[in-house]
Amino acid sequence: MFTQGLCIVCVLFLFGVNSMSLKGPRITRYDPCGLGMIHFDKLKDKVWQGVLNLGILNTNGLNGIEIQIDFEKRIALFEATQNTTLSVKNNDRDYNIKIPSNVPKVYVFYIAVIETGVDVPIVKRFSINNRTLCDDTIKDSQNVNKFNVTKLNDTKYRHVCGRRSLDHTELTSVRTIARAGDWPWHAAIVVKERITNIDRxxxxxxxxxxxxxxxxxxxxxxxxxxVDAWRITILVGISNLTDLKQSGRQVHNAVQVILHPAFSDVQATADLAIIKVTSFRFTEYVQPVCIWGPVYDKSSLFGKEAIVVGFGTTEDNKLSDTLRSAYTIVQNDFTCIAYSPKLYTSLLNEFTFCAGYGPSSNVNPRNGDSGGGLVVATVQSDFSVSWFLRGIVSKCGVSPGHTQCDPKFYLVYTDVAPHYGWIYHNAGLQYSSNVL
Known part of the structure; x- marks a missing residue:
């Protein structure tokens, strides 16, 4: 336990690579076709929890609902949460689920992969009320070429944001080493020291x-x-800082640094900067994230699950150069203030928010993860997920006598949504629909 009110604010301006504390087993999620409608969370070898997010459908006027899930391999389905009519065909591969009335917002079921040598319950086809949302044709179209939506005679390059190619969309693991392309918008910022001329x-x-x-x-x-722009190098498309041979690796020199005009060393309110480069080349490994805004009522965020990504230490506190990711939960301001009034009262306002699992947690960004993003999965009108950047890692709590961010404290993020206009203006963006 740490005494409330005795913590200090850590500004996180360190040169060492000290990052997330990620303890416990990896969490693996399978999202067929990257849909927000259905996903599977791995419970143990061959056993998965399936979740149907039926709340995103407009079920008003529907006389029940029919769901078809065709798996690539044999599956055993058990322990569904609602009364349904279930039929199975094609040697335990094709499942039809009918909910005659009172369609729930969330439908949970459990499955086991029953074929030898197979672990992931790959979905071949998924449909609701005879509308196909995922099949081999749709999967074949989910590539980076589709994200390029530049039209003939366009004067500016247009690209869909917040989407990942299929190889990095369907199967994702956190609390473990990320693959290059899993979080293709994450960048590593390297600065050349003035005296030694060493890049860190x-x-x-x-x-x-x-x-x-x-x-x-x-x-x-x-x-x-x-920091002068000439001292900054941006590394993208990587999951390892020192592996110079990663196929997606791109190295870009900064050409301009734009500091937010309201930036303050001690506050998180406008803890933002934009680093400009000549041009990224969008590939399977390098993609842009969407920016949340301009609406920014943060109360709608409270209780939402999000992802944070960063380079740094492993769970045994040994330095590492590998990229890792973790889930986090956005908290109500009052939860964080109650934990440490002295720390959070001065940091939380309409331009900031806090996130984390609290005193019992050992999963949180730490020193060196500054500038990384908190991203939220958002279901679009085509039922696919786009990832939106909502927060930038800004401030953390430090226990007395220490200098490292303590994962038991909630992290404070700068909310990007109130700064939507400033970001778009300085990044050279133009708004358009994100539905393919």
């Missing part, structure tokens, strides 16, 4: 356009001294 990892960042990375302001400015 500084912070995380987020690709938001072909020429811009959004990061924390304190990553490029401290005590009124700004």
């Amino acid at each position: 990892y500084q912070c995380g960042g987020n690709i938001i356009s072909t020429t811009a990375v959004l990061t924390a302001g304190h990553c490029v400015s401290k005590n009124g001294i700004n």
Whole structure:
């Protein structure tokens, strides 16, 4: 236990690569075709929990609902949460689920893969009320070429944000080493030291356009001294900082640093900066994330699950150069203030929010993860998921006598939504629909 009110604010402006504390087993999720309608969470070898998010459908006027799930291999289905009519065909591969009335918002069931040598319950076809949302044809179309939506005679390059190619969309694991392309918008910011001329990892960042990375302001400015653009290098398309041979790796020199005009060393309110480069090349490994805004009522975030990503230490606190990711939960301001009034009362306002699992947690970003993003999965009108950047890692709590961020404290994020206009203007973005 740590005494409330005795913590200090850690500005996170360190040159060491000290990152997430990720303890416990990996969490693996399978999202057929990257849909927000259905996903499977791995419970143990061959056993998965299936979740149908039926609440995103407009079920008014529907006389029940019919769901068809065809698996690639044999599946045993058991322990469904609602009364349904279930039929099975094709040697335990094709399942038809009928809910005659009172369609629930969430339908939970459990399955086991019963074929030798197979672990993931690959879905061949998924449909609701005879509308096919996932099949081999749809999967074949989910590639980076489809994300390019530039039209003939367009004067600016247009690209869909927040989407990943199929190989990195369907099967994702956290609390483990990420693959290059799993979080293709994450960038590593490297700064050249003035005296030694040595390049050192500084912070995380987020690709938001072909020429811009959004990061924390304190990553490029401290005590009124700004980092010159010529000292900054941006690494993208990687999952390892030191592996120079990763196929998706791109290295870009910064050409401009734009610090938010309201930036303050001690506050998280406008802890933002944009680093400009000449041009990223969007590939399977390098993609832009969407920006949440301009609406920014943060109360709708409370209780939502999100993902944070960063480079740094492993669960045994040994330095590592590998990219890792973790789930986190956005908290109500009052929850964080109640835990440590002295720390959070001064940091939380309409431009910031806090997230984390609280005192019992050992999963949280730490020093060195500054500038990285908190991203939220958002279901679009085509039922596919797009990832939206909502927060930038800004401030953390430190227990007395220590200098490292303590994962038992909630993390404070700069909310990007109130700064939507500033971000779009300086990143050279233009708004358009994100539905393919």
